[in-house]
Amino acid sequence: MKHDRKKNLTTEFYLLVFLAVVLVFLGVFAKGFYSINNIMSILNVYSYVLISAIGMNMIILTGNIDVSTGALISVVCLVIAAIGKLGATFPVLLITAMVVGMLLSAFNAFFITKLKIPAIVATLATTQIFQGSLTLAVEGSIYDLPATYTWLAFKAKVFGIIPFSFVMCVIITVIALLFMKYSRFSKKIYAVGNSTESARLTGINVNRTVFLTYVIAGALFGVSGVIVGTAGQRVTTTMGSGLEMTFIAAVVLGGTSTAGGSGRILGTVIGALILASISSAITYLGISTNWADFIKGAIILISVLVSALRTVKRKRSIPGKAGVQAS
Amino acid sequence: MKKLIAVLLVITMMACLFAGCQKNEPAAAEKSDGVTIAMLPKFKGENYFDACKVGAEAAAEALGVTLLYDGPSQDQATNQMQVDILEGWINQGVDAIVVSPNDGTAIAATLKKAAEKGIKVLTFDADAQEDARSYYCQSVAADGAAKGLLDAAKQDLLAKGYGPDKTANIALVGSSGTDANQNAWIEAIKGYLTTDDYSWMVIANESTDIIHPGTDETKVNEACATLIGRMGGGADQIQAAIALSSMSTPALGAQYEAAASKPDASVITMTGLATPNAIKDYIKDETNPLNTGVLWSCFDLGYMSVAVANQMVTGELAEGASSVTYTQEGKELTKEINEQGYCCLGAALVFDATNVDNYNY
Structure with missing residues (x-):
């Protein structure tokens, strides 16, 4: 166990060093990057990326995956836009979004736990169902939304400057860090991710654990949906398109094993920050944003390669422990 | 059991994929039953094209023609999606097609195919390759x-x-x-x-x-x-x-x-x-x-596009004309058509705090 903890520490350590180097580099070469305005708009993006990435991290820790998150968020955005058009205020929007997120995520979990369909297949199918139902429900977008709807993005600033979305993000992150460290449920998540069979043998209800994990993650996706959806007066059917890849990338970059059972929230916290800053950073460096996706991809690839190389090394050094990864 | 459900899921998924293309496609219009004009925006469900649509509908009603209106959703605003919709209309045998292409070059082949079947082809809002359409209903130069x-x-x-x-x-x-x-x-x-x-x-x-x-x-x-x-x-x-x-x-x-x-x-x-x-x-x-x-006035652009298309179908407006005259809400309007076939609506409209409330689209 001790050995594994050390390994996890170094993953996060490497990431932190990388982040620090990038931040110093930006300080020197990207004039204006550290303006308050830019930092706050990065924090806003960071908030929705991290909140969802925490949910995604939990799902991946159980050895599953969810590629429907982007479409799920699009549904959340459209639902809150529909009630926002009628004048619903932020608390109503937030609760509705979380409930919708939980329901849709439970729908995913139903196929995965009850019908035993592999998570990637099930969520690939539900992606189409979510997205398809949107195009059936609305013609492209809901627009001309009232001021009550955009309150979170336009008006909700703590001390007049810090976006409230970031405050929500900090609260959720702190709870998640404590929850994943101390709760009994988190132990079950890691156990299921390590080996469903041995988890079952120790008396863990695997299906229930996975189901609940999806539902919790769904609530987090809902919170992200509110931040993404209330950014402007128009909500299209594609608000969340492609976001799932950013979330999964933040999790993977943070050192969580896609096989499940290994990885911590702290890594995701750093991974999400790196990904959330890229678009803005390269603009300030004077490079076209068309490069953003390319650079994101390269960073993820390098980080996965580095961690794969380390795993191979580790397997060679302790042959008896090959494949066993614990928290 | 598991396999059966997986198969069902896949079928649902496919159905959802196709649902987007197939909906809003009314049954094939009867050839003999008046003029049918089909309008294809770059994408639908957004203020701009919705306003064009309202203008087009008003023109269709005034002229007594049937208007079909469909387009890709915003995320699927690609040439391929537009081609799929066009193919449907070509098979249905509409009388005229009015398109705002996402990619003016790539769509040209399909537009030419429509023209070969005797369908009048116009572009509006954005132009296609010049030899693929009769006229281009331009908003402003x-x-x-x-x-x-x-x-x-x-x-x-x-x-x-x-x-x-x-x-x-x-x-x-x-x-x-x-x-x-x-x-x-x-x-x-x-x-x-x-x-x-x-x-x-x-x-x-x-x-x-x-x-x-x-x-x-x-x-x-x-x-x-x-x-x-x-x-x-x-x-x-x-x-x-x-x-x-x-x-x-x-x-x-x-x-x-x-x-x-x-x-x-x-x-x-x-x-x-x-x-x-x-x-x-x-x-x-x-x-x-x-x-x-x-x-510019989106309403007017939609109106003009349908009016011009209708005149082409009825033969009032021939290829290569230098101007077109139509009636909108009781007013007779004449628009110049230049050598490249641009039928221009007019000048750009700049609005500010003093007059923004005068418009409702």
């Missing part, structure tokens, strides 16, 4: 749009102390980067910037100051937020943002509202193409530097 946008920005910049003695950096926000209209406007804007009247307005770095964030709302919002962070009074900052799509203009206004520490509105300005409704809150808000919007 590229030159006029560029000048309207630059003048809107210039007027505000002059009022804020910029001018020949104090240059201003400008940034342009487009969308996909393949849109024929936007590219023509960008070229026209660049042309104007070299003339004496506008030479104090500068695009400092084309790779970061001409932005194409795509057609995805979330990406457009992020790109506009970053741009607003770069705005301010300094020589290394941006003083004027000009948005070239009806998505990015409201996004600029919204992201200014959302900005944590807003750049001083007395040293910057923003303008762009948008429907008045989409940005009127920002225009009327004196603290928001989005003070003007530029557009």
Whole structure:
């Protein structure tokens, strides 16, 4: 166990060093990057990326995956836009979004736990169902939304400057860090991710654990949906398109094993920050944003390669422990 | 059991995929039963094309023709999706097709195929390859749009102390980067910037100051937020943002509202193409530097397109005419048609806080 903890520490350590180097580099070469305005708009993006990435991290820790998150968020955005058009205020929007997120995520979990369909297949199918139902429900977008709807993005600033979305993000992150460290449920998540069979043998209800994990993650996706959806007066059917890849990338970059059972929230916290800053950073460096996706991809690839190389090394050094990864 | 359910899921998934293409397609119109005109926007479900649609519907009703209206959703605003819809209409045997192509070159083959079947083909809003259509119902000439946008920005910049003695950096926000209209406007804007009247307005770095964030709302919002962070009074900052799509203009206004520490509105300005409704809150808000919007009457554009298409079907308007006359709401209108087949609606409409409430689209 001790050995594994050390390994996890170094993953996060490497990431932190990388982040620090990038931040110093930006300080020197990207004039204006550290303006308050830019930092706050990065924090806003960071908030929705991290909140969802925490949910995604939990799902991946159980050895599953969810590629429907982007479409799920699009549904959340459209639902809150529909009630926002009628004048619903932020608390109503937030609760509705979380409930919708939980329901849709439970729908995913139903196929995965009850019908035993592999998570990637099930969520690939539900992606189409979510997205398809949107195009059936609305013609492209809901627009001309009232001021009550955009309150979170336009008006909700703590001390007049810090976006409230970031405050929500900090609260959720702190709870998640404590929850994943101390709760009994988190132990079950890691156990299921390590080996469903041995988890079952120790008396863990695997299906229930996975189901609940999806539902919790769904609530987090809902919170992200509110931040993404209330950014402007128009909500299209594609608000969340492609976001799932950013979330999964933040999790993977943070050192969580896609096989499940290994990885911590702290890594995701750093991974999400790196990904959330890229678009803005390269603009300030004077490079076209068309490069953003390319650079994101390269960073993820390098980080996965580095961690794969380390795993191979580790397997060679302790042959008896090959494949066993614990928290 | 498991397999059965997996198969069912896959079938549902396929059904959902196709649902998007097949809905809103009314049963094949009876050939003998009057004129059927099919209108294909770049995408549907957005203020701009919705307003065109209302105009087209009004024209269809006045002329007693059947109007089919369908287009891709915004995220699927690709040539392929438009071709799929066109193929359906060609098989149905509509009388005329009015298209705003996402890619004017790629769609040409399908348009020619329609013309071979005797269907009258027109473009509206954005043009296709010239030999693939009869006429192009143009909103305003590229030159006029560029000048309207630059003048809107210039007027505000002059009022804020910029001018020949104090240059201003400008940034342009487009969308996909393949849109024929936007590219023509960008070229026209660049042309104007070299003339004496506008030479104090500068695009400092084309790779970061001409932005194409795509057609995805979330990406457009992020790109506009970053741009607003770069705005301010300094020589290394941006003083004027000009948005070239009806998505990015409201996004600029919204992201200014959302900005944590807003750049001083007395040293910057923003303008762009948008429907008045989409940005009127920002225009009327004196603290928001989005003070003007530029557009043409979408209603009139939709109306004119259907009227011209109908005249082609009935034979009133032949190929190669030099003008077209039609009646809109009791008024007889005549529009010039130039050698390239551009039938131009008129000049750009610049609206501000004083008149934004006069428009309802």
